[in-house]
Amino acid sequence: MNPLLAQLLSKGRFRLSVGILLLVVAFAVLGPMLDTRNPLFAVGGRYDPPSANAILGTDVIGNDVFLQLMHGLGTSLKIGLIAGLVATAIGVLIGTLAGFLGGVVDEILMGLTNVVITIPTIVILILLSVALESRTLVSLALIIGVTSWPWTARAIRAQTASLRVREHVDVARLSGAGTFSIILWEILPYMFSYIFMAFVLQLASAILSEAALSLLGLGPDNTISLGKMLQFAIQGEAIRTGAYWAFLPPTLLLTVISFALLLLQSSLDEVFNPRLRRA
Amino acid sequence: MKSLLEVEALGRTFGSGKRTLQAVKGVTFSLAPGEIVAVVGESGSGKSTLARLILRLLSPTQGQMRLEGRDVFRIPLRAYWRMVQAVFQDPYSSFNQFYSVRRLLQKSLGLLGPLSSQEREARIRTALQSVGLEPEGILGKYPHQLSGGQRQRVMIARAIMLRPRLLITDEPTSALDASLRATVLNLLKDLRQEQGTSIIFITHDIGQAYYLSDRILVMHQGEVVEEGPVERVVEQSQHPYTKRLLSDVPRFHG
Numbered sequence: 001m002n003p004l005l006a007q008l009l010s011k012g013r014f015r016l017s018v019g020i021l022l023l024v025v026a027f028a029v030l031g032p033m034l035d036t037r038n039p040l041f042a043v044g045g046r047y048d049p050p051s052a053n054a055i056l057g058t059d060v061i062g063n064d065v066f067l068q069l070m071h072g073l074g075t076s077l078k079i080g081l082i083a084g085l086v087a088t089a090i091g092v093l094i095g096t097l098a099g100f101l102g103g104v105v106d107e108i109l110m111g112l113t114n115v116v117i118t119i120p121t122i123v124i125l126i127l128l129s130v131a132l133e134s135r136t137l138v139s140l141a142l143i144i145g146v147t148s149w150p151w152t153a154r155a156i157r158a159q160t161a162s163l164r165v166r167e168h169v170d171v172a173r174l175s176g177a178g179t180f181s182i183i184l185w186e187i188l189p190y191m192f193s194y195i196f197m198a199f200v201l202q203l204a205s206a207i208l209s210e211a212a213l214s215l216l217g218l219g220p221d222n223t224i225s226l227g228k229m230l231q232f233a234i235q236g237e238a239i240r241t242g243a244y245w246a247f248l249p250p251t252l253l254l255t256v257i258s259f260a261l262l263l264l265q266s267s268l269d270e271v272f273n274p275r276l277r278r279a
Numbered sequence: 280m281k282s283l284l285e286v287e288a289l290g291r292t293f294g295s296g297k298r299t300l301q302a303v304k305g306v307t308f309s310l311a312p313g314e315i316v317a318v319v320g321e322s323g324s325g326k327s328t329l330a331r332l333i334l335r336l337l338s339p340t341q342g343q344m345r346l347e348g349r350d351v352f353r354i355p356l357r358a359y360w361r362m363v364q365a366v367f368q369d370p371y372s373s374f375n376q377f378y379s380v381r382r383l384l385q386k387s388l389g390l391l392g393p394l395s396s397q398e399r400e401a402r403i404r405t406a407l408q409s410v411g412l413e414p415e416g417i418l419g420k421y422p423h424q425l426s427g428g429q430r431q432r433v434m435i436a437r438a439i440m441l442r443p444r445l446l447i448t449d450e451p452t453s454a455l456d457a458s459l460r461a462t463v464l465n466l467l468k469d470l471r472q473e474q475g476t477s478i479i480f481i482t483h484d485i486g487q488a489y490y491l492s493d494r495i496l497v498m499h500q501g502e503v504v505e506e507g508p509v510e511r512v513v514e515q516s517q518h519p520y521t522k523r524l525l526s527d528v529p530r531f532h533g
Binding site for chain 1: 369378
C-alpha cells in the first residue's frame with residue numbers, strides 16, 4: 001500500500017473524521033431515499049415535541065424536523081461542495097499564475113485578491129438578491145465560491161513561488177515547455193495534497209457561510225437547508241418558546257460537520273507537511 | 280578558429296535602489312567549437328547566474344551574446360535550446376518525481392519537432408547506452424527508484440539526446456559520490472570527443488577543472504578575475520583569489 005495512505009489510516013483523527021463524514025453523507029444521501037415524504041409538507045401542528053409521529057418533533061409550521069434535517073443537510077452539502085470547488089479552482093488559477101509569472105502579473109492579481117478580501121460576501125449577496133428573480137442553490141453556491149477564493153489564492157501563490165525555482169522546472173523550460181504546461185505538469189502535481197487541504201477548508205467555510213447567510217434571510221428559495229432551518233426557528237421564536245428540537249439538531253449537525261472537516265484537514269496536514277509530523 | 284559562443288560584457292543586477300546586487304559583472308569570453316571551458320569560483324561568485332544567463336533562463340541587464348555569430352536574443356527560445364542544453368547540479372531536484380524516465384526523455388524530444396516513434400525510441404536508447412545505462416531497465420523507472428549516479432547519467436543522456444552544440448554543466452558532480460565523479464567527467468570528455476560538443480563546465484573544484492577543461496575562467500564576486508589555458512592558470516596563477524582556490528586543493532603528492 002502507498003506509505004502515505006498507510007500513515008493516514010494509522011491516525012485516529014483521520015479515521016474518526018472520515019467516519020463522521022461518511023455517516024453525515026450517508027444520512028443526506030440515503031435518508032431521502034428511504035423516506036420519500038416531502039419535507040416541505042406539514043405533518044403536525046406548531047412545535048409538536050418529539051414523538052412517534054415525528055421523532056425530532058415539528059417546526060413552526062408543523063413540518064417534520066427530522067425529514068427537514070435530511071433534506072437540509074443535502075442542500076447544505078451541495079452548496080458547500082459547489083462553492084468549495086469554485087473557490088478552490090479560482091484560488092489555484094490565480095495563485096499559480098501570480099506565483100509563477102511574478103512581476104506585474106503578480107502585482108495585479110494580488111491587488112485584485114486583496115480587493116476581493118475586503119468585500120464582505122453579505123454585501124454582494126444583498127445586492128444580488130435584489131437583482132436576481134430568485135436565489136437558487138447553485139446561484140448561492142456560486143456567490144459564496146466567487147467571494148471566498150482569495151485566501152486559497154494567497155496560499156497557492158506562496159507555494160508556487162517556492163516551487164518555480166526548482167531545477168526540474170528549469171529542465172522543463174529547457175525542454176521547450178510553455179507556461180501553462182509547466183504549471184500543469186511541473187507545479188500542480190507537487191501541490192496536490194495542499195490543494196486538497198485547501199478544498200477541505202473551503203468546504204467547511206462554505207457550509208458555514210450558507211448557514212450564516214440563510215440565517216439572515218438570504219438563503220436559497222423553495223428548498224430547505226440547515227441555515228434555513230435555523231432561520232425559521234429564530235423567526236418562529238423557537239428559542240423563547242423552548243422548542244429546542246427545532247434549532248438544536250441543525251446547530252449540532254453544522255458543528256459536527258465543521259469539526260470533522262477541520263479534523264480531516266489537520267490530520268492530512270500532519271501527514272503531508274513533514275514539519276508537523278510528530279515523532 | 281571561429282568561435283561558437285561569444286559573451287560580451289554580460290551582466291546581471293538583482294533588486295533595485297539601494298539594495299542592488301550585481302551577481303555578474305562585465306563577463307567577456309569566447310568559446311571555440313569543441314572546447315571545454317571551466318568556470319571556477321566559490322559559492323556566491325556568480326557562476327550559476329552566469330550559467331542561467333547563457334541558458335536564457337534569466338535575462339541579462341547588460342551585455343551581449345552571439346552564438347555562431349548570431350545575436351542570441353534574436354534566436355527563438357526553442358531553437359536556441361536545441362543548440363544549448365544543460366545538466367544541473369542536483370540530480371534529485373532536476374527530476375519531476377511524478378514522471379518516469381521515459382516520459383522525461385519523450386518530453387525533451389518534443390523540442391526537436393515531430394519525429395517518428397522509431398526515431399524517438401532510437402534516439403532515447405542510443406543516448407542512454409552512451410551514458411552506460413541499459414534502456415530496458417531504466418526507461419520505466421521513476422526518480423526515487425534510481426541512485427544519484429543513475430539520475431545524473433539520465434540527465435546527461437537527456438542533454439546528449441538533443442545533440443546540442445553547447446552543453447552547460449553546473450556543478451554536475453557535486454551531489455555525487457567521489458567514485459561516480461570520474462565517470463561523469465569522462466562522459467563529458469567522450470561527448471566532446473564524439474560529437475564535438477563545446478562544454479562550459481561550472482565547478483568550485485579547480486582539480487576537476489584541471490582534469491577536464493582546456494581553459495579556465497576564475498570568477499570572484501561576479502567578475503572574471505583570471506582567464507587562460509588550464510596549465511597556465513594552475514601553474515602560474517596571477518590573481519590572489521586563484522592562488523587561494525589552488526591552495527584549497529588537497530595535495531597527495533609533490
